[in-house]
Amino acid sequence: MTGDPEGGARLAEVRAAVRAAMAGSEVDALVLRPSPDFRFLGGRGGGFLVLTMDTAVETADPAPYVPEGARRVGVDPEMRVRELFALAIEAELVPATAVLAPLRLRKRPAEVEAVAAAAGAAEAVLAQARELAWFGATEREMAARLRLLLLEGGCEEVLSVRVSAGEHTARPAHPPGGRVINPGDALLVSVCGRWDGYCAEAGRVFAVAEPPEDFEAMYSVVLAAHRAALAAVRPSATAEAVAAAARAVIEGSGYGHFAARSAGRGVGLGHDEGPRLRPGDDTALEPGMVLCVEPAIYVPDLFGARVADVAACTAHGAALLTSGPHPLHVLDR
Known part of the structure; x- marks a missing residue:
């Protein structure tokens, strides 16, 4: 600066x-x-x-x-x-x-641009991830490949790489392990790093060869919750109101008991800043606040889904700095 x-x-x-x-x-x-x-x-x-x-x-x-x-x-x-x-x-x-x-809490325009560049770099890694060979590899091996892609993309510091497969997708804080990735597995993949001093995270959901039974229906609820949270982002709205908008969609679907408590948090120079999109945070949103919006559902022992995108609060509502959630991508290998 x-x-x-x-x-x-x-x-x-x-x-x-x-x-x-x-x-x-x-x-x-x-x-x-x-x-x-x-x-x-x-x-x-x-x-x-x-x-x-x-x-x-x-x-x-x-x-x-x-x-x-x-x-x-x-x-x-x-x-x-x-x-x-x-x-x-x-x-x-x-x-x-x-x-x-x-x-x-409130970023200056140059800072929003810096976070946007970081968010684009994080999402570019996940785009490359779709072209990797997942079948037969372990979570840990794929996390190492993503880490390398982050560094090759100019990431100054890798803050988090998460790869969870199958039943492990139902564990919010699951560290990549030795589980082998197989056809029929759901995958939660996210990367978080620092570029030019600023942090961003992007998270996507994949399926290998074909999605598990009932997974697509649950994933569609997460996407709907994500859209509801983004629609609730506007000046004067509170952080907890954004979280409530996401949760209302999940509860209306019958998955309420399995919703993540938080729907996101602020990002900038740090990867976990305020405001926090969860009950009890009454911070009023203002233009210039930058959020990682990440509603999730975790069904124990079965599967989970979490989508993470970065958005800035503007005078007109949320402006996505990543491309936003997509239909479920099925990996062919």
Whole structure:
């Protein structure tokens, strides 16, 4: 964000907004390690970034740059215990998230463009995945191939690669394992990575040779829930209202007991940001918020389906940054 005059101006604007939020929260300084918050404030190296009301410094030793007499210092919530002790700061340490998270919800146009580029790159990998030979390979082997495709596509950091087959598709957090992929299997495939600092995820559902019995009917419900969630994305709508729109479709189909609690979350510099599309998140959507919309159904011991697409909230509703969900693609190999 600092390599060109416009980037420098945007960074100055961001830091000014952060300092105003710090003043409102009575936080005298922020000390961040490399993280999405670090990058949000223009961090580029591998040390710490210290932001005060007067300065912004990247350093290996942040303590000297924290103002003398500081009462409250915001720190990265993922900072390790030994790092916190090493700071040797005599002040109350509080999570920097309280200051930064609200400011990161709404992306600037250049950030939306960056997420769109990342989303396109993620979806391109899944397009290539359709041409791979799946029959006879294991989940783990196919995940390794997708990881390689991500890296070949310029991905700076692979954050997640999920491949689950058959009954494993009913497990939301299933790690790719040694199960062999066979004809008649449903497949859940998703990739999440970082390109040029920004994250995006795309997830698709395939079937090998032919879909399992009743799978297509269940998958059609997920697609309908996905469309309902996108239709509910608009300024002033709450995050939980978007989740409720997706869930209403699933409950109306009879699959309500098997619906995922969350219908998505925000993405940007991090792959799991706010707002979160689930009950209890009353964040009002605004233009510039970027969401990974991902309703899902998981029927234990049988199968599941999850579709993940990236969309930006605009003044006119949701604008897809990926191509959106598709009819079930049947792999012929």
